[in-house]
Amino acid sequence: MALDDLLPAQSTEALAITCDDAACANPEDEAPSDFTYADGTLKWDSTEIRDDDVITVINTLGGTAEYTIFSLQPENAEEKSEGKQDEKTNCPFKLRTTNAMILPQGFLSKFQFQGLPAYLQSAKDVHVLISTLSGTGLSVAFFDEILHPLLRAVGFEDSKYTVLKTKSAESVKEFTQFNLVDGANEGKEQVVILLSGDGGIVDTINTLLQGKERPSTYAKPTFVQLPLGTGNALFHSLHKPSTLPSIYIQGLRTLLHGKPKALPIFKATFSPGARLLINEGQTATPLPNNAVYGAVVGSHGLHSTLVADSDTTEYRKHGDKRFGMVANDLLYPKDGPPHKYKTDVTFFQGSKAVPLDRKEHGYVLATMVSNLERAFTISPESKPFEAALRVVHFGALSGDEAMEVMKAAYDNGRHLKNRAVGYEKVDGLKIAFREEGEDWKWRRCCIDGSIVGVEEGGWMEVRVLGQGEEAINVVAD
Numbered sequence: 001m002a003l004d005d006l007l008p009a010q011s012t013e014a015l016a017i018t019c020d021d022a023a024c025a026n027p028e029d030e031a032p033s034d035f036t037y038a039d040g041t042l043k044w045d046s047t048e049i050r051d052d053d054v055i056t057v058i059n060t061l062g063g064t065a066e067y068t069i070f071s072l073q074p075e076n077a078e079e080k081s082e083g084k085q086d087e088k089t090n091c092p093f094k095l096r097t098t099n100a101m102i103l104p105q106g107f108l109s110k111f112q113f114q115g116l117p118a119y120l121q122s123a124k125d126v127h128v129l130i131s132t133l134s135g136t137g138l139s140v141a142f143f144d145e146i147l148h149p150l151l152r153a154v155g156f157e158d159s160k161y162t163v164l165k166t167k168s169a170e171s172v173k174e175f176t177q178f179n180l181v182d183g184a185n186e187g188k189e190q191v192v193i194l195l196s197g198d199g200g201i202v203d204t205i206n207t208l209l210q211g212k213e214r215p216s217t218y219a220k221p222t223f224v225q226l227p228l229g230t231g232n233a234l235f236h237s238l239h240k241p242s243t244l245p246s247i248y249i250q251g252l253r254t255l256l257h258g259k260p261k262a263l264p265i266f267k268a269t270f271s272p273g274a275r276l277l278i279n280e281g282q283t284a285t286p287l288p289n290n291a292v293y294g295a296v297v298g299s300h301g302l303h304s305t306l307v308a309d310s311d312t313t314e315y316r317k318h319g320d321k322r323f324g325m326v327a328n329d330l331l332y333p334k335d336g337p338p339h340k341y342k343t344d345v346t347f348f349q350g351s352k353a354v355p356l357d358r359k360e361h362g363y364v365l366a367t368m369v370s371n372l373e374r375a376f377t378i379s380p381e382s383k384p385f386e387a388a389l390r391v392v393h394f395g396a397l398s399g400d401e402a403m404e405v406m407k408a409a410y411d412n413g414r415h416l417k418n419r420a421v422g423y424e425k426v427d428g429l430k431i432a433f434r435e436e437g438e439d440w441k442w443r444r445c446c447i448d449g450s451i452v453g454v455e456e457g458g459w460m461e462v463r464v465l466g467q468g469e470e471a472i473n474v475v476a477d
Ligand SMILES: Nc1ncnc2c1ncn2[C@@H]1O[C@H](COP(=O)(O)OP(=O)(O)OP(=O)(O)O)[C@@H](O)[C@H]1O
Pocket: 131, 132, 133, 134, 135, 136, 166, 167, 168, 169, 170, 171, 172, 196, 197, 198, 199, 200, 228, 229, 230, 231, 232, 233, 448, 449
């Protein structure tokens, strides 16, 4: 197995991270009385914590103080723009713990920890799964520096869960096969705290749904996602719109207070010669049953080519900027206008099959979610956990026109006002490829970040699955 052995969490000193001494109180001392709480800011002496940065407040039983406030150090915009992140870890996040004897009631009623959420209390097995290469590779540091101390502080000791770190692109699937499948089939309540982007979720779903039919005892494993990927589409789409500047705070609060909900999914079926392309497109492997399940997006055209071409070790270093870097090459190729993708597209709505008249396309994207990135609202009408597929599509536009559509999607989904853009709610769609040539290049589809190459004359069909066919729960606020 290409995973670390199942490890109990290693011991660290939970409260030894940072401490604002101004508020650290010795029980022998008089209780500080100089805290004020107004306009979403807790202040004492010359220090403050804003609501937006607070994770939780715990009763520090047996400690030197009555309470410990867990918060994240606010990102210093000035330092960030100068590239001065934490020098040791290069992390955009840092845990801050503040001890206090007395806190204003208004602050406590908002943030005091009320006990472990029901889904964690009732779980028989809890795993923390750390996808080491997700996003810009911050998930190990996030566990060590933020999540692990926090879990210990809220009484979720190391012995209650195991920790796994991925070692290869197969690790999540192997973890699911060896640790989740049997338990799920036997009806065991299992929880996975997942530090990854969308890829971790899609790998799990596909492994759970592979193989023989599910028994009636099947219990969906529950996932809590801490968003450490690049786009984090699921995270941004499944949560209530939030004004919180930090997705890490939103993720941690969801872990402590959220409730599991069944995650709607779709099934993408392919013609027999289709292959999963991995290892920067160097390796082509057959798809089990010619199908891939997804929860985010099934696409062909500019989107799928962009995801495929930018999924290299080199581009990944740039985080979500990698999409923009490759978009430029695709929208303004040296030898003329952007590629015109030649396919026949059919939408399925109830019992009707509606062919699209247009025969050349720039973009055909079916999605279950509203946002592919925090600010990229591709399908504004999609609601969290709605089992509905919507297609966004446009024809062979010029580079400037396509760029304008993309920019408008970053502006609250304004692209839908553009008459060149189609938007339909469907039960499914089929794309039949007319692109010629042995190379997959223009016949690559994207399913939640995975890339599938389709053979000449092949096809992809995407169908939303009904209630009861879901594979996992996801904890949301
Ligand atoms: N140690 C590793 N070696 C090789 N591949 C890895 C390793 N750890 C994770 N991976 C792979 O890296 C990819 C990370 O995908 P994930 O979706 O989590 O992040 P992302 O693509 O950055 O984010 P998003 O999908 O939200 O845009 C997955 O395909 C996963 O299998």
